[in-house]
Amino acid sequence: MHFGYNEYDNRQRRASGMRGAHGGLVSMLLRHPRILLILVFLGFGVFKYFGSTEKKENPFTGESVRVALKPEQEVALGLQSTPQMIQQFGGELADERQQRRIDQIGQRLLKAKDEVLRRRGIDDFDYPFRFHILRDNQTINAFALPGGPVFITQALLRQLPSDDAVAGVLGHEIGHVLAWHSNQRMAQSSLFQSIAGAVSMATDDPRIGRAAGQFVGQFLQTKYGREDESQSDCIGVQLLMVACYQPESLMDVMEVLQGSMKGPRWPEMLSTHPFPETRKKQIVEYIQFFRADPFAEWDASDGWN
Numbered sequence: 001m002h003f004g005y006n007e008y009d010n011r012q013r014r015a016s017g018m019r020g021a022h023g024g025l026v027s028m029l030l031r032h033p034r035i036l037l038i039l040v041f042l043g044f045g046v047f048k049y050f051g052s053t054e055k056k057e058n059p060f061t062g063e064s065v066r067v068a069l070k071p072e073q074e075v076a077l078g079l080q081s082t083p084q085m086i087q088q089f090g091g092e093l094a095d096e097r098q099q100r101r102i103d104q105i106g107q108r109l110l111k112a113k114d115e116v117l118r119r120r121g122i123d124d125f126d127y128p129f130r131f132h133i134l135r136d137n138q139t140i141n142a143f144a145l146p147g148g149p150v151f152i153t154q155a156l157l158r159q160l161p162s163d164d165a166v167a168g169v170l171g172h173e174i175g176h177v178l179a180w181h182s183n184q185r186m187a188q189s190s191l192f193q194s195i196a197g198a199v200s201m202a203t204d205d206p207r208i209g210r211a212a213g214q215f216v217g218q219f220l221q222t223k224y225g226r227e228d229e230s231q232s233d234c235i236g237v238q239l240l241m242v243a244c245y246q247p248e249s250l251m252d253v254m255e256v257l258q259g260s261m262k263g264p265r266w267p268e269m270l271s272t273h274p275f276p277e278t279r280k281k282q283i284v285e286y287i288q289f290f291r292a293d294p295f296a297e298w299d300a301s302d303g304w305n
């Protein structure tokens with residue numbers, strides 16, 4: 001019978017296919033279920049990454065990036081996390097004069113940001129930026145939350161020799177917010193987790209597997225972390241120059257950071273931030289670039305490191 005014949009033929013073809021080019025892979029996977037499991041795990045991470053995130057062009061950097069949150073969600077998350085941050089660093093410093101000072105410096109930088117965007121015909125990219133001084137007088141640190149809250153510790157503020165250096169710190173933090181850095185890293189985190197999980201499954205010894213998985217996950221995170229820092233330095237330099245602050249003051253900031261990093265350090269490859277020495281060299285390049293035209297766009301097609 002024709003029908004029967006065809007059916008038989010198909011099965012034949014499928015059976016012989018199993019032994020062919022694809023068959024090698026299929027039977028290999030069947031013999032090694034762990035590899036199949038690893039692939040499923042990786043596939044899940046990739047699926048989640050592309051399914052739950054959105055690719056959008058960033059109005060300030062011009063880059064197309066994957067993000068997890070919409071702007072209003074970023075703002076909500078930032079506002080929600082602000083009290084916790086403040087509490088972790090000993091509360092807010094009740095010093096009206098210093099608060100006025102960082103508010104003024106911050107506003108001048110934000111006007112520069114608006115000016116850069118205006119020249120590109122964009123007038124609707126903004127976040128409710130707020131500048132907070134944290135009372136902590138031991139920890140040299142500054143950071144930004146998604147959607148606009150920017151923090152600087154009293155310890156760091158005290159060590160900065162000039163308004164220009166304070167502007168250097170705030171401009172860099174504004175850069176993190178504008179470039180959607182936290183938002184991008186949130187989008188990647190489930191992907192990195194599944195890569196780390198897949199690596200940890202690839203070995204027989206669960207302890208070695210876990211360590212290897214953690215290492216790979218951390219390696220990816222720190223790689224992107226360093227790129228974010230370089231990009232924020234670049235944005236910071238541009239904002240400083242458009243706002244008529246001295247961008248060279250960033251060297252003073254790097255000195256302060258270098259001074260706070262005494263003792264043994266992780267290799268740069270495993271650090272979330274490039275070393276201050278590396279950043280200094282990059283900052284010199286950014287200054288030269290924006291000195292020619294403060295409104296130019298830095299071409300990052302070769303990457304940020």
Ligand SMILES: [Zn+2]
Nearest residue numbers: 172176229232
């Ligand atoms: Zn940073």
